[in-house]
Amino acid sequence: xxxxxxxxxxxxxxxxxxxxxxxxxxxxxxxxxxxxxxxxxxxxxxxxxxxxxxxxxxxxxxxxxxxxxxxxxxxxxxxxxxxxxxxxxxxxxxxxxx
Numbered sequence: 437x438x439x440x441x442x443x444x445x446x447x448x449x450x451x452x453x454x455x456x457x458x459x460x461x462x463x464x465x466x467x468x469x470x471x472x473x474x475x476x477x478x479x480x481x482x483x484x485x486x487x488x489x490x491x492x493x494x495x496x497x498x499x500x501x502x503x504x505x506x507x508x509x510x511x512x513x514x515x516x517x518x519x520x521x522x523x524x525x526x527x528x529x530x531x532x533x534x
Contacts, residue, residue, distance in 0.1 A: 442492040447480070447499075449490045455483050455499050463495035464524040465510035471524070481527035483507060496525075504533040 438449040445459035445466060456477045457466040464471055467480030480497070487507075489500040495511030507528035508517040517525035 438490060440490045440492040440497070442494055445492060445495075445497070447490050447492055447497050449487055449499070452485060453487050454485050455480050455487050455490055457497065463511035464526045465492070465495050465497055467497060467509035467526075467528050469526050480507075480509060483528050499528065506531040506533055 437451060440447050445457065447455055447457040449455055457480055458474055458477050461471050461473050466478050468478040469481050483499055486501055487499045488502045491498050493516060496508060496516040497510055498506055498508040500506055507530055509525045509528045510517055512525050513523055517529060518531045
C-alpha cells in the first residue's frame with residue numbers, strides 16, 4: 437500500500453491498485469462527488485482498479501495509470517485539476533498525457 441497525504445486529506449493506493457481517500461473535503465479533494473469531510477474511506481468516483489501511482493497536493497489529488505493517463509480532482513483555482521472550466525473538479529477527470 438502506498439499513502440499520499442497533504443495537510444488534512446489522505447489517499448492510499450492498495451496492492452490491488454485501487455485508490456481510496458479520507459479526511460478534509462472542502463475543495464472536493466476526496467474525489468467522491470461531494471464536499472463533506474469524512475473519516476470513512478471513500479472511492480474517488482470512476483477510477484476503478486489499475487492505478488499505478490497517486491499524489492496529493494493542497495486541496496487536490498491525482499492518480500496515474502500507465503502508460504499515459506492521469507486523473508485529477510479537487511481544488512482547481514489555479515488549474516491543479518487540469519480543468520479550467522470549474523473551480524473544483526468534483527470527481528477524477530482524465531487527462532491524457534501526450
